Amino acid sequence: MKWKESLFKDFSKLGPLIGLIIMVIFLGFMSDSFFTLDNIFNLLRQISVNALIAFGMTFVILTAGIDLSVGSLLALGSALTAGLLAGGMDPVLAVLLGLIIGLGLGAVNGLIITKGKVAPFIATLATMTIYRGATLVYTDGRPITGLSDSFAFEMIGRGYVFGVPFPVILMLAVFVILYFVLKKTVFGRQVYAVGGNEEASILSGIKADRVKIGVYSLTGMLSVLAGIILTSRLNSAQPTAGEMFELDAIAAVVIGGTSLMGGRGRITGTLIGALIIGVIDNGLNLMNVSSFYQQIVKGGVILLAVLLDRKSN
Amino acid sequence: MVTTPFVEMNGISKSFSGNRVLKEVDFSIDKGEVHALVGENGAGKSTLIKILTGIHKRDDGMIRINGQEVHFSHPKQAEQKGIMVIHQELNIIPHLTVTENMFLGKNMTYGKTGILNTKAMKIQCEENLRKLGVSNIDPGDIAGDLSVGKQQMVEIARAISTNAELIVMDEPTAALTDREIDNLFDVVESLRKQGVAVIYISHRMEEIFRICDRITVLRDGEYVGTENIQDVDFDAIVKMMVGRELGNRFPQRDHRPGDVIFEARNLTRKGLFEDISFSVKKGEILGVAGLMGAGRSEIMETIFGYTEKQNGSIYLDGQELSIKHPSDAIKAGIGFITEDRKSKGLLTDFSIGDNISLTNLKSISSNGVISANREHQLVAELMDRLTVKATGAEQETKALSGGNQQKVVIAKWLGIKPKLLILDEPTRGVDVGAKKEIYTIMNELTKSGVAVIMVSSELPEILGVSDRIMVIHEGKIAKIIDREEADQEKIMTAAAGGE
Secondary structure, three states, X not given: OHHHHHHHHHHHHHHHHHHHHHHHHHHHHHOOOOOOHHHHHHHHHHHHHHHHHHHHHHHHHHOOOOOOOHHHHHHHHHHHHHHHHHOOOOHXXXXXXXXXXXXXXXXXXXXXXXXXXXXXXXXXXXXXXXXXHHHHHHHOOOOEOOOOOOHHHHHHHHOEEOOEEHHHHHHHHHHHHHHHHHHHEHHHHHHHHHHHOHXXXXXXXXOHHHHHHXXXXXXXXHHHHHHHHHHHHHOOEOOOOOOOHHHHHHHHHHHOOOOOOOOOOOHHHHHHHHHHHHHHHHHHXXXXXXXXXXXXXXXXXXXXXXXXXXXXX | OOOOOOEEEEEEEEEEOOEEEEEEEEEEEOOOOEEEEEOOOOOOHHHHHHHHOXXXXXXXXXXXXXXXXXXXXXXXXXXXXOEEEEOOOOOOOOOOEHHHHHOOOOOOEOOOOOOEOHHHHHHHHHHHHHHXXXXXXXXXXXXXXXXXXXXXXXXXXXXXXXXXXXEEEEOOOOOOOHHHHHHHHHHHHHHHHOOOEEEEEOOOHHHHHHHOOEEEEEEOOEEEEEEEHHHOOHHHHHHHHHOXXXXXXXXXXXXXXXXXXXXXXXXEEOOOEXXXXXXXXXXXXXXXXXXXXOOHHHHHHHHOOOOOOOEEEEEEOOEEEOOOOHHHHHHHOEEEEOOOHHHHHOOOOOEHHHHHHHOOOOOOEEOOEEOHHHHHHHHHHHHHHOOOOOOOOOOEHHHOOHHHHHHHHHHHHHOOOOOEEEEEOOOOOOOHHHHHHHHHHHHHHHHOOOEEEEEOOOHHHHHHHOOEEEEEEOOEEEXXXXXXXXXXXXXXXXXXXXX
């Protein structure tokens, strides 16, 4: 009895991974160009932006929260960073400042939610609008161009290391760090606990407010990091950047098996979720499926993932 | 004269995935009888009830209602035969009125128009409550605003209105004040007179002796016996339940408390409690008695920093503490076992190990990184010390019995090596055997110099365990007495505000 149960449990954990493998094999058969190194790296680079945001979103959702503002925050953070670059600031310094701005904008979300006691959905719905508006005000609705031709800044979005796109390396590095944080650190433990039962966590001495401000700050910073990758890639910051990105990020987390109720989930799942979304986009493009149908397929996969997850619990 | 019992269950057996949870259990109840069903957690009480009410199917055995054999495959069928259950967690929708709750799912309408006949329902609701002798509930009251005791009355009235002939009450007094318990017993008495049978499930022996006619004891899924209540005493029942002599119900306290270690001065939170000053000595157990709602738990939550005090000061080891958050209290060496184990004490979806680690993250980590070794060691040591019965540290705490859950909660607080441990209703929902284990743990803690505050609504427990007793009445200290001078009457009088 026991081994059967545990096997089933492991199987359900592996569900998204098996889904991904099946999709990859299927696309390999359907399209000759799918398994080329170029396409694989292209795919990984495409998902790196969504994955970085989704990693942060995983932390937020583990605390039973949600962050709808990531897309707008990405736009505002990248526009401000681009402004610094266009003003002639040293690119490394500008990027670091940009990340701190992201941290701060995320912390604002966290403060509204904890100190203002506003539900995360409402709080970040409001800041989503505010951050987007602020971006439009700052950029006057126009892209910021003429940023920097420094090697360091080009590297972030366009560079390669031993043939691997730099954004992919960045994403994997962040993944490894966050995996460790969730698994092995006090903060990770607290994130799970706050999402599992906030009251009981506080009564166990956990400063739940601090933990929450922490996860929103982290998400803010990662969103701006994703934004800087985009900015470097396009060599310009778009005021409309990141629109609807929150949906893909939430989808990756949910497909990866993290519970929207908080307390349960894994960042590995999120990476797989982001890969699944990327593979759908990439594969359907290769197969020349219209982008209209792509949306339907993507929605269907999200639904399927959630339904399967429900079954296994 | 031989009468047919209302319900007769014979040789009921049930297994879940090869695990036998009921072995040939017999049970019968007459009309107008109040029949206690007792046993330690996991003895099979709830499985037996679930079989009776059609939630589970029996593997073997026979159920007769009014002499006729029945085979329920759905709870609805049991309901139609007049069998109702009042669960511990009440089935009340808080933002609806009493009337709306009473007619939930079976609204009275004008013919088949679908338009609600609110007037008729209101009158019927009043009538249902009156039949139970309940006069202090208005049909228009919002159910969520009522006390738990009154909500329970509404549920019982609802059951009666559907012609219930057998009502199962599962730990009905767990969340009631003493006055509400009296009201409930009046209602049970009136049910008895109306010929309704009541199966009364409770861990509280005093209540069983007060209202039950017969008692059936289960142990490890087996039928131990059924006795008339006047033929047995407390010790006999406990022996039936645990299968051995438990000895003294409360362990002997044979050591003397030391110097004062904890002191609260003039603690105040407007509207909840006022001017609370008391002290606890090293190795002392201070019992805190009072009616429910007197402010006992609120005082403890404030000492622990879960709610902020408006006035007053707290001293530990002669040092004034500034406690703004539970983490400050923990740092100072104060542990707090909350009244509500499932929602405030445990993360029930999490493993035993995760729960124990939660209060001890500092000691098992360095620079914010958790040492797996130190964690395993701590968890294993504490589980062992408290004899937690589980498949392992990975087991989810929601799968544990009440007693074992409570042991996990105590374990997580022993990890911080507390100087003061506050226990709020530590034995609620815990069976007799585990109760004694918890008392023994408290006893051992005090031997090593830990000061203990125990809030409890069970007077025998207060009297059996405490060195001193503090009685709270409406947010104020009514009396602090030594155990030698205390008795039930003195405490009750003080708790009720008398002299």
